[in-house]
Amino acid sequence: MVLQRNIKIPVWGNASPGRQVKIDFDGKTYKTITDKPGKWKIYIDEHNLPCPYQMKVYSDSNSVTFNDILIGEVWICGGQSNMEWAVLQSNNSQQEISNAKYSNIRLCKIDRLISEKPVNDIKTEWKECSPETVEQFSAVGYFFGRDLYNDINVPIGLIESVWGGTPIEAWTSREVLEKMQEFSGTMKKNKASARKYYSDMAEYEQLYQQWQTQGAKELPPKTIKDPRHRWPSVLFNGMIYPIIPYAFRGVIWYQGEGNAGRACQYKKLFPALIKDWRTRWGIDDFPFLFVQLASFRNPSPVPVENEWAELREAQIDTLSLPNTGMALAIDIGEANSIHPKNKQDVGKRLCLIALEKVYGKKVISNGLMYNNMQVNDNKVILSFDHIYDGLKFKDDRLLGFSIAGVDKKFKWAQAEIKDNKIVVWSDEIKNPVAVRYSWESNPNGNLYNSADLPACPFRTDNFKLSTFSKQ
Structure with missing residues (x-):
């Protein structure tokens, strides 16, 4: 087990009503009395030394002892199948598994549980990270935790709560969903x-x-x-609610494929989930880092409206919430698989965001983000954030841009780098009004910043999207 450092640590449970419960931890005894339903909760003082501890929880009729407890950084790993995708299924899996000998990384998997009402108790256990325990654990979660441990050198606890093929509403409380007209x-x-x-x-x-x-x-x-x-809320009830209020540092999240057909609705659902989890845990604005959908399917021969592009935009919009971060995966997907095997770079990019935003490290974690556009005759000039030492592209020319005039019909465009800006044009569009970049399921965009992080897909227009009214 790993308990979160530098925060008061909640320990909770059930016993007979009116009974005294005590906890012995690090030479100090804490005690409380159970309430009428028999619930109790005790907060242990903040700790920051990692060395193994023992915790004894007891009453006059029962006693439980937990050994080999570490104090460190705890992260919840949530989402659907790309977060569930195991180390065994990822690139270079056998070597990754054989090298996974980290006694200070601990893994906890929440069993699948569907429930139409919130569940208080679940059975799970913490395991030391080893070749035997890591192979079926979340690859994104493990690679994130491993890279984080190698940098900050404190114990890491990873809690995996995932289920493939699930929409975001399954992970959202019913109280929130019932208040949303869009849902x-x-x-x-x-x-x-x-x-x-x-x-x-x-x-x-x-x-x-x-x-x-x-x-x-x-x-x-x-x-x-x-x-x-x-179904709405069933996984929140069975796989998230039971671990509240376990103390942790933040969440890493990989989900969205299950909502692509309702991308505009996701613009409301995703922030609602984050706000609700933060409220329920009572940890103000805890870090919530997520992965933008990777590239998938065959490229389109012409610019078209695209549900996956719209879902990615909904993820971008969620960055307006405080203490959020988005890892780009647009350049590491696979056309023929919704589950790209390169989970190492996904974990690495999430870790870079955590190192910069959460742990104050001087690293570069952001890919290029569109800032603004200017029209100059028949050309559009695009400016970006997070350029760092400059723009660059891979292959022999810039790809992935489309441009439209007042008729809103997009055509593939030419593009070039000039003064750390992108100039876009097409001989077919004399009076351009909008540009899009990597606006499809599997785009061929190849624009990067100097840190080798890709440009985020974007559009400069506010045209009505194909998923606008879909519920």
Whole structure:
């Protein structure tokens, strides 16, 4: 186990009402009385020395002792399948696994649990990072934690709470979702999905009972797909709520594929999740770092509206919340796989953000971000933030830009670097009004800053998006 350093550490549980509970930790005894429902919580004083501790929690009828506790930095690793993607499935997996001998990195996996109501208790355990324990752990989480440990040299605790194929609303509390007008249509669809699922299951159970009583040779095929992990709030209830108020430093998050068809709605859902988690933990503006969707699918031959590009924009917009950071993965995806195997660079880029924003290290963590545009005759001049020592591109020419006139029809554009700005034009567009960059599922954009971090996809226009009204 790893407990968060430099913060009062909450320890909580259940016992009989009115019973005294005590904790012995680092030579000091803490005590409290359980409330009427039998709940109790004790805060242990702040600690910052990593050396192993023992914690004894006891009452007059029960006692539990935890050994080999470290004090360090704790991060929650959340999201869907790209956060769930294991070290075993990643690039260079066998060497990564054999090298994963870090006694001061501890791993904790939250078991999958669907619940329509908040759950108080779950069973889990902490394990020392080793070749045996790391192979099925989140690759992004591990590579992030490993790089962080190698830099700051304090114990690292990683809590993995993930489920592939899940939308963000599954990880968001019902109280928040029910207040969102933008989500009302989705709530209705999910209620209809629930009715159908339970009706189909009841019908199947009836067939199953008939099969049992009639002695038929073949069991009726079960063709019902279980959609419950995608329902609103069920994973928040079963896999996030039970670990509140465990103290931690921040969250790393990789999710969004499950919401791409409702990208404009995600502009509301994603910030709502972050705000809600911060409120429930009572840790003001804890760091929330996330990964922008990687490139995926075959490139489009012509500029088109694109749901994945719109979802990436929703992720960019979420950076308006304080203490957030976004790792770019636009250049490390795979056309034929929604699960790119290069999780090392994803973890590295998340770690760079944490080092700069959270731990005050002098590192470069940001890719290029669009700032503003100017029109000069038939050309558009683009300015960027996070240039550092200059702009550059890979291959023999700049790619990934499209340009449009007042008709809003985008054409592929030519581009060049001039005075650390990008000049964009097309002979087909005489009076340009808008430029887009890497605006598709799998763009070929190749613009970078001097730190070899890619330019973030962007658009200069505010044209109505294809997912505007989708719920």
